[in-house]
Amino acid sequence: MAKAKVKQRKDSKGRVLLPGESQRGYDGMYIYTYVDPYGKRRYCYSKDLFVLREKKDQLIKDQMDGLDAYVGGKATINMAFDRYMNSKYNLRETTRSNYIYMFNNFVREEFGYKLLSEVKYTDVKMFYYHLLNERNLAINTLDTIQTILHPLFEMAVRDDVIRKNPTKGVMAELKKNSGKNKGIRHALTLEQQKAFIDEVKYSPEYNHWYPLFVTLLGTGMRIGECIGIRWKDIDFKNRSINVNHAVTYYTRKEKVCFGVSLPKTESGIRTIPMMDAVYDALKNEYDRQKRDGFCVVELDGMTGFVFSNRNGNLHNPHCINSAIRRVTESHNAREIIEAKRQQREPVIIPHFSAHHLRHTFCSRLCEGEMNIKVIQQIMGHKNVETTLDIYTEVSFKKQQDSLDELSQKMNFL
Numbered sequence: 001m002a003k004a005k006v007k008q009r010k011d012s013k014g015r016v017l018l019p020g021e022s023q024r025g026y027d028g029m030y031i032y033t034y035v036d037p038y039g040k041r042r043y044c045y046s047k048d049l050f051v052l053r054e055k056k057d058q059l060i061k062d063q064m065d066g067l068d069a070y071v072g073g074k075a076t077i078n079m080a081f082d083r084y085m086n087s088k089y090n091l092r093e094t095t096r097s098n099y100i101y102m103f104n105n106f107v108r109e110e111f112g113y114k115l116l117s118e119v120k121y122t123d124v125k126m127f128y129y130h131l132l133n134e135r136n137l138a139i140n141t142l143d144t145i146q147t148i149l150h151p152l153f154e155m156a157v158r159d160d161v162i163r164k165n166p167t168k169g170v171m172a173e174l175k176k177n178s179g180k181n182k183g184i185r186h187a188l189t190l191e192q193q194k195a196f197i198d199e200v201k202y203s204p205e206y207n208h209w210y211p212l213f214v215t216l217l218g219t220g221m222r223i224g225e226c227i228g229i230r231w232k233d234i235d236f237k238n239r240s241i242n243v244n245h246a247v248t249y250y251t252r253k254e255k256v257c258f259g260v261s262l263p264k265t266e267s268g269i270r271t272i273p274m275m276d277a278v279y280d281a282l283k284n285e286y287d288r289q290k291r292d293g294f295c296v297v298e299l300d301g302m303t304g305f306v307f308s309n310r311n312g313n314l315h316n317p318h319c320i321n322s323a324i325r326r327v328t329e330s331h332n333a334r335e336i337i338e339a340k341r342q343q344r345e346p347v348i349i350p351h352f353s354a355h356h357l358r359h360t361f362c363s364r365l366c367e368g369e370m371n372i373k374v375i376q377q378i379m380g381h382k383n384v385e386t387t388l389d390i391y392t393e394v395s396f397k398k399q400q401d402s403l404d405e406l407s408q409k410m411n412f413l
Contacts, residue, residue, distance in 0.1 A: 011049060021052065032056045075161060077119070077152070078112035084152045097250035097257065099148050106131060106145055116156050121166045124149070128174055138355070139175070146171050187363035188356065191347045193217070199331040206327050211285040212307050212315070213324075216354060218278035220361035220379055223317050223354045224248055228260065230304040231294070234282060239274040243380065247299065249316040258314055260300040267382045282306070321353050328352070 009017040012028060022031045030052040032044040044059065046052035081103055085096070103112070111127050131137045131145070146167060153165040188196065200206045200213050216226050224246035233242045246268075248261045263269050274282070285306065289295070295308040309315055328349045339346035358379075365375050372388065 015049060018053075020056070021049075032059075034059060075116045075156070076112060077114055077116060077149075078108055080116055080152050080156055080161075081107075081112065081148070084155050087155070092259075092261075098144070098248070101250060102141075102144055103148055106135070106137070107149070116153070116162050119153075119166045121168075121170065124166050124170045125174065128170060132174075138353075142174075143171065187360040188349070188352065192349050193360060195331055195335070195347045196327065196349055199327050203327075203330065206323070206330070208310070209323055209327070211281045212320070213357070214277055214281040215307075216357040217361055218275050218281075219272045220358045220365070221272070222246060222358060222380075223320065224261065225380075227305075227307060227315050227317075227320075228302075229306050230302060231286065231306060232304055234274075234286075234306070236279070236283060236286075239279055241272045241274060242270075243272060244269050245302075247314060249318075256316065258299055258316075260302055263380075267376075268380050270377055270380050272378055317354060324352065324354065 009022075011017055011023045011030070017023065020033050022033070023029070024031065028047065030046050030049050032052055032055065034042055034044070034056075044052065044055050046055060085091075085099065088096070091099070110130075114123070128142055128146075131142055132139070137145075150165065150167045153162070153167050156162045157165050197210075197213065197217065200210050212226065215221070215229075216223070219226070219241060221229075221241075221243060225243050227249075228245055228247035229241060229243070233244065234240075235242070245263070246261045248259045250257055250259070295303075295305045295312065295314075297303070297305055297308060297312070297314055299305075299314070305314060307315055309319065328351065332346075332348055335346045335348065362375065362379055365378065
């Protein structure tokens with residue numbers, strides 16, 4: 001007995017449709033119907049039959065590899081972050097709070113809604129460019145975000161949710177192409193540096209900031225290290241400051257918190273010689289506090305902090321950067337009028353943060369010190385490459401200045 005001939009299903013163009021494939025009549029959309037590993041019916045769509053079959057082949061490959069593509073398709077970056085943080089039971093509380101703060105403020109609303117399975121390398125790169133150019137994040141801040149996202153996606157890879165980590169190599173390309181890892185925090189010029197310090201020193205409104213800003217500019221300490229120094233860390237006899245910890249600032253359950261962070265590498269522990277301006281500023285501040293009262297804040301068992309605000313609490317970086325902005329705006333507003341009256345070019349201080357004072361100190365140090373290791377030790381740089389980046393930038397500027405002077409002497413014009 002002859003078998004009945006099965007009628008082949010075809011699309012609108014006469015092409016034979018394979019099992020599981022179909023085409024909707026009203027819009028021509030191709031559909032592949034399949035059952036996932038959990039026995040649920042799922043659908044894959046495409047307006048192109050060949051693209052649909054590529055998706056189908058990938059689904060079959062994923063299932064053969066034991067990869068649940070559907071789970072990968074449903075999990076967002078936000079969901080993965082929450083899962084990742086729950087798995088990091090050994091994080092320091094300050095680190096955990098900082099990660100949550102950074103993710104919630106820069107990732108969750110703008111990028112976190114994306115599905116893990118749909119995030120590509122270029123998506124991550126474009127998001128990072130957005131943070132750098134539109135939200136004006138410093139490269140170090142972006143590094144922190146990468147520190148969060150990279151292991152998050154790596155966890156998804158190891159859980160067989162996605163195949164590749166889309167964050168891998170992004171920062172290296174970003175730094176190489178944008179140059180943001182070299183000299184992005186341009187140092188203040190000598191004129192700008194003097195203008196800023198003078199504005200602080202001689203202004204009745206801002207002169208209480210003078211000891212802090214002179215210490216930042218005259219030692220190159222990181223902001224957390226400077227906030228955290230205690231009187232016991234200062235050796236007036238030998239005119240030096242021992243840097244052995246830092247104060248971190250973070251939020252937890254909408255409350256502002258401080259914590260003490262110990263250096264993660266030996267290079268972070270160092271002794272910085274005090275130049276005269278720093279010595280005088282700190283000695284005068286010590287005498288003032290001896291008369292008016294010392295800071296009584298106790299933090300993780302530490303007391304005797306040098307710097308505190310008018311409420312007796314430790315400074316936080318945001319307030320310090322806000323003070324820098326107010327000082328800068330005050331100087332610039334008056335300087336523009338004064339320069340116009342005197343018929344000269346005004347000395348305008350650019351917008352900068354506390355970390356620029358560290359970069360400025362390092363640049364001044366590079367201008368006068370030829371020993372790279374000495375500079376690295378004073379700055380507490382973990383890698384000498386960081387020191388060399390700044391040194392090279394300064395050296396090139398010195399070469400340009402030397403050639404400009406030579407050009408005038410040779411009288412080419």
